[in-house]
Amino acid sequence: MKSVSFDLDGVLMQNPFGSYVGPRVVDHIHRSSRLAAVPAEQAHAQIRAAIRDAWRQRMRSASFVSAYDWDDIYAGVSRAFGGTPPGDIAGIVLEGCTPEHILLLPGAREGLEALRAAGYTLYALTNGYRKYQVPVLDALGILPLFEDVLTPEVLGYAKPDPNAFRAVPGLIAHVGDTLEHDVLGANLAGVASVWLTPDLPGDRPVTRTDFARAPLDAYLEAARARALYVEFHPEATPERLTPTYAVRDAYQAAQVLLD
Incomplete structure (x- = not known):
């Protein structure tokens, strides 16, 4: 799997x-x-x-x-x-699970459905407690696309603890928007880190090696400087905050992983 x-x-x-x-x-x-x-x-x-x-x-x-x-x-x-x-x-x-207060982000359903169609098993791995997240997923109609929703109070770990990622059976990649939780944790766990950042320059996915060159090196460095939670994680070195891939939305993340 x-x-x-x-x-x-x-x-x-x-x-x-x-x-x-x-x-x-x-x-x-x-x-x-x-x-x-x-x-x-x-x-x-x-x-x-x-x-x-x-x-x-x-x-x-x-x-x-x-x-x-x-x-x-x-x-x-x-x-x-x-x-x-x-x-x-x-x-x-x-x-609060009404159209005025919750939203399915662009590319979300398309990306999840593409991965499911290709035979991947999907998990939600979030630092939000299950009782807060499941109602939103259900209201947005994407809860059935996940095998499970894995959360800190269930696992006993919160991202970026690599044990949270190791709790996902057969995990090969994690998609998230925070360098200091999602990218750092996936890198520490030894799986591909896919950083979702909607204002990524250009319209194509970016790889780890691309971040060594201008202007993407400056883009990543600015994102590291804005990272809110780095102060709580001394293990967050610049190398560990460098993603395997960077994408603009979940559908682009699916395309990268399927390629």
Whole structure:
């Protein structure tokens, strides 16, 4: 069996956290006792900063699995402001699975279906918890294309830990949009890393050797400099942050792997 794994957010889909879940949670926490009299703009800024700080604290302590437990993070922030937990986040995600808040990205279905038709087994390998991701995949109609959805709380590992990738049977390649999670983890696990970056110069896929030449060397270096999570992963050397391939969308990723 040959398998390909895909990251989800920013690769195949847009989830509802940014436009629906986050605002719902922030509005709930704003009603906490310590914030009720604070103007909305100021209060919301404080809440978002507290959520970021709680997430970063878990990342700094290498608690990479718990860093994506949004039920626990949101509840802790709400209690810190004198409030109550905002409720079941998976339920709020499900409420947000509407066309206004979720989106299937260009090339996603076409790429998955092309690989399936060629006999590949597909896995979703994501740092989002299963209970947050499965409702979105189902609403977008692509859940049946996956053999399984592999997530940190199930595996006990979060990307870029190579053990997360080694948990995928027969894995030959992983497609993802973050250098410091997807590319680094796939490289550490010894499988092909396919970096999805929609503004990749040109309209053709790029190989690892192409990144040694201008202007692509500058493009990759700029992306490394923007990488948000490198500070938490000392193993993230420039070589390990260099992908095997770079593509613009999931369909182009499928074409590269089928070639």
